[in-house]
Amino acid sequence: MKLSDFKGLFKRSIAYIENIENPFGNYYIIKLKTDKGLTWRAGEHGIFKLIDQPVTGKKWRAFSVASIPEEGYMLIGIKLRDTVSSYKKALINMKTGDKVRITGPFGWFTLQNETSPIVLIAGGIGVTPIRALLKDVEKENAREVEVIYTSSDFHLFENDIKTIQEKDAKINLYMLNNKEETQQEIQKAASKYGNNAYYYISGSQKVIKSVKRLLKSQSIKSNRMINDPFFGY
Numbered sequence: 001m002k003l004s005d006f007k008g009l010f011k012r013s014i015a016y017i018e019n020i021e022n023p024f025g026n027y028y029i030i031k032l033k034t035d036k037g038l039t040w041r042a043g044e045h046g047i048f049k050l051i052d053q054p055v056t057g058k059k060w061r062a063f064s065v066a067s068i069p070e071e072g073y074m075l076i077g078i079k080l081r082d083t084v085s086s087y088k089k090a091l092i093n094m095k096t097g098d099k100v101r102i103t104g105p106f107g108w109f110t111l112q113n114e115t116s117p118i119v120l121i122a123g124g125i126g127v128t129p130i131r132a133l134l135k136d137v138e139k140e141n142a143r144e145v146e147v148i149y150t151s152s153d154f155h156l157f158e159n160d161i162k163t164i165q166e167k168d169a170k171i172n173l174y175m176l177n178n179k180e181e182t183q184q185e186i187q188k189a190a191s192k193y194g195n196n197a198y199y200y201i202s203g204s205q206k207v208i209k210s211v212k213r214l215l216k217s218q219s220i221k222s223n224r225m226i227n228d229p230f231f232g233y
Ligand SMILES: Cc1cc2nc3c(=O)[nH]c(=O)nc-3n(C[C@H](O)[C@H](O)[C@H](O)COP(=O)(O)OP(=O)(O)OC[C@H]3O[C@@H](n4cnc5c(N)ncnc54)[C@H](O)[C@@H]3O)c2cc1C
Pocket: 045, 061, 062, 063, 064, 065, 076, 077, 078, 079, 080, 081, 084, 085, 087, 088, 125, 128, 129, 228, 229, 230, 231, 232, 233
């Protein structure tokens, strides 16, 4: 984590809802049109405050940005919990043109360099910043990439990720739905790349803790692990 990772904290902008998609169950994709000139690095997250919406309780949430600026829009992906919060109820019912105030994006879940292998480990909705990192890698790629994506119910952004992987022989993709296979793939990646790779871990605090413990047991140093905790799951 560097001081420059927080530079974006001082950025404030307004974005407009373009559309909201519900591809499966509790999963939603929100597409936003941002102010001209707003930019961000793949993997960063923003603070999203809904304007003129009936939200009780906390009026903002942190969400990773799932798209890159070159796509021309900002994507966020969310999963509703069993008890849907007032914030998320309001968010999924917003209409085209409704406004959202964004602080950032900023953060440290970003690519460290252009050549080190990367192992991208996503649990469930934790895939959002991983999609952005893969979109960035897709532009020009000189490294080995392992994607270990596990979800017990639905793989959000599955098609986007598969499309990127199919075009690049340096990317290996494992779409999984259980803990045992996920741990096996993580162990295989750790023994293949050791401390030459960076390990990006995105998911609930529980997932992050358990993956870090596993990597540590495989002698991976903590300065090769990068994580964005999804507080709230
Ligand atoms: C860097 C970062 C990136 C993130 N990116 C994403 C993302 O891409 N997509 C995404 O969906 N989320 C993301 N999150 C998490 C997001 O900010 C929210 O915390 C999460 O989505 C839950 O929001 P919520 O409105 O459903 O729950 P909240 O209402 O915020 O509840 C959060 C927690 O409080 C508990 N809680 C709430 N109400 C009660 C109650 N009455 N009694 C007891 N416990 C209660 C819940 O069990 C839950 O654990 C990210 C978080 C961070 C820090």
